[in-house]
Amino acid sequence: MTPEHLDAVAQATWPPAAMQTVGPWTIRDGQDGGKRVSAATARQPVTADKLPLAEDAMQALGQTPLFMVRHGDDALDTMLGDAGYQVIDPVNIYAAPLANLAKPPPHATTFTIWEPLAIQLDMWVAGGIGPSRIKVMQRATMPKTSVFARDGQRPAATGFAAIHDGTAMVHALEVTPSCRRRGMGRHVMQKAAIWAQDHGASHIAALCTQDNAGANALYASLGMALVGQYHYRIQHKAQTT
Template structure:
């Protein structure tokens, strides 16, 4: 059965976890500790009225985080309320999905390796792409099964990504290809290697998230036959 978008939201959370999650009456408040928006945003637990916004804003301020709300399917009323309060849309995100069998393909020999923990050269590739220690700590917090994928091209380090499985669905995060190795199919090889690893650990589907502004990543995932399964965005004060 094809996972629905609510399941995929759970996969995002399960494979890219915040440091802590606090449950308030109307909110889930995430402490990201420098791991990016996904792990530092608040989500509503149900319909929210205007008088309840301050509760979430105060909780995020206490964590020394900006007031940031993740808006998912079914949150249209909250989306409108935040817009009225001066919150602007930030980083609309696409969620892609495909059966694992559609992506698990052999890659050229010695081009990709599944390895945990990541090698120092992988950390360097991530750092060059803006993926620093806070996000690496998110990977370390994720529960097994998980792995990194290390890619090589022309006998040199070329790409890296993180992949974990939640509820039988694999999700790839932090796919980064070094500039000199782009246009060499490394993104495709890393995704195929991640799918092959995930299939060996019982995953039935492969998923990935990327911002709508990342035209290269969106083109890669659609070229692999992955379909758009859902979206979300953030609201943050201008």
């Protein structure tokens, strides 16, 4: 469960619309699917004179220049900081063996479904996960599923899981506000783990921003280890009055 392995899993299970190589950079066409599918990354050590190559390529796609800074990218991080790029959305990476989580949730509360139900799409939209991010799920080509949880008869939670290289990654976990603190997120993760185990995976992983207290507490309570971190840098633009 190295950061490099989990980065590859995240890339495969939450894919951009397209990628291109521009000099030392990988440029992603995110099509409004969020930071992970839109951020540029360095394929090799870079110097400040190569920065405009990435900036121009992202602007040509209609995207604000945005960079992902991963494990080992210390020199890139310093260079971007010196160029006026500010840190945004630091992310924690959690992982665990499936055996830690693959415990059946209460009977008839949680289901794996593909394609997602209309109610799941509505839940995602209410949580800020709109059509462009649903298209990211649809682009994933490996074994995948959505997970739907009910609290009694109420729609309670939804998530998306896909498998790459033996690891299932859960994305877009959303619990409706009225059903929070009732174990619904735990049920989704347990069901995703059982599904992943049935499809030959050995580990499960998840990402969440460091300021998402609820998600960090959930993954820690499930016995998932904090195995890596990354962050983004976006150019600061001076405010005018």
